[in-house]
Amino acid sequence: AQSVTQPDIHITVSEGASLELRCNYSYGATPYLFWYVQSPGQGLQLLLKYFSGDTLVQGIKGFEAEFKRSQSSFYLRKPSVHWSDAAEYFCAVGARMGGNEKLTFGTGTRLTIIP
Amino acid sequence: DAGVTQSPTHLIKTRGQQVTLRCSPISGHKSVSWYQQVLGQGPQFIFQYYEKEERGRGNFPDRFSARQFPNYSSELNVNALLLGDSALYLCASSLAVAGFQETQYFGPGTRLLVL
Numbered sequence: 582a583q584s585v586t587q588p589d590i591h592i593t594v595s596e597g598a599s600l601e602l603r604c605n606y607s608y609g610a611t612p613y614l615f616w617y618v619q620s621p622g623q624g625l626q627l628l629l630k631y632f633s634g635d636t637l638v639q640g641i642k643g644f645e646a647e648f649k650r651s652q653s654s655f656y657l658r659k660p661s662v663h664w665s666d667a668a669e670y671f672c673a674v675g676a677r678m679g680g681n682e683k684l685t686f687g688t689g690t691r692l693t694i695i696p
Numbered sequence: 697d698a699g700v701t702q703s704p705t706h707l708i709k710t711r712g713q714q715v716t717l718r719c720s721p722i723s724g725h726k727s728v729s730w731y732q733q734v735l736g737q738g739p740q741f742i743f744q745y746y747e748k749e750e751r752g753r754g755n756f757p758d759r760f761s762a763r764q765f766p767n768y769s770s771e772l773n774v775n776a777l778l779l780g781d782s783a784l785y786l787c788a789s790s791l792a793v794a795g796f797q798e799t800q801y802f803g804p805g806t807r808l809l810v811l
Contacts, residue, residue, distance in 0.1 A: 585738075613796045624700065624786055624802030625739065632796065671738050675796045681752035682796050686738025 583608040583676045585687035593693045594662050602657040602690050604672030613675030614655045620668040667694045700789050700803035708809045709777050717772045717806045721789030728770040731786040739786055746793045782810045
């Protein structure tokens with residue numbers, strides 16, 4: 582069965598600094614990988630997704646992600662964070678089970694931005 | 697355009713009671729999925745409906761049931777509530793069956809507290 586681990590529960594970054602969040606996955610085949618963001622009182626919003634091809638993918642809000650197969654990892658990055666980026670970030674891996682496609686989410690990384 | 701809407705926003709119930717949560721998808725979307733997000737965890741898939749038929753079910757007990765109406769809105773029912781059912785319940789809609797190629801749009805959720 583697939584699994585997702587986000588090693589950092591909470592990260593604090595200064596406004597304007599760069600950000601990198603890590604996601605480790607376990608899956609027997611080429612994974613479908615996703616990063617979602619959840620702001621307080623909001624639902625989840627898809628930032629970006631990786632299916633195949635170029636290991637560097639661009640998303641919304643200035644985010645990008647890199648897939649590293651050798652490390653079974655999927656890194657979310659942003660060169661310069663803004664106070665509005667404070668939120669919970671979830672990585673998810675997609676798998677086909679019983680003919681259906683199902684997402685398994687990690688436990689999330691809470692991002693705090695300080696001035 | 698209105699996004700995914702869910703009602704109620706908050707709900708308090710006692711153990712053993714039954715609860716019904718409602719979701720209206722984005723106009724034109726025919727698929728609705730339900731997720732449970734326990735505090736400190738990532739969302740867990742409960743159900744997916746497409747064209748009023750169940751297309752996927754997560755690892756939840758039979759106390760959980762759902763249905764989709766002709767206007768594509770959906771209800772999630774939970775019977776015999778347990779303390780562990782306390783969570784944020786998220787609804788997501790998509791144009792077609794929620795596969796990985798299909799972006800899901802999440803509502804803000806219904807927060808259920810079971811006392």
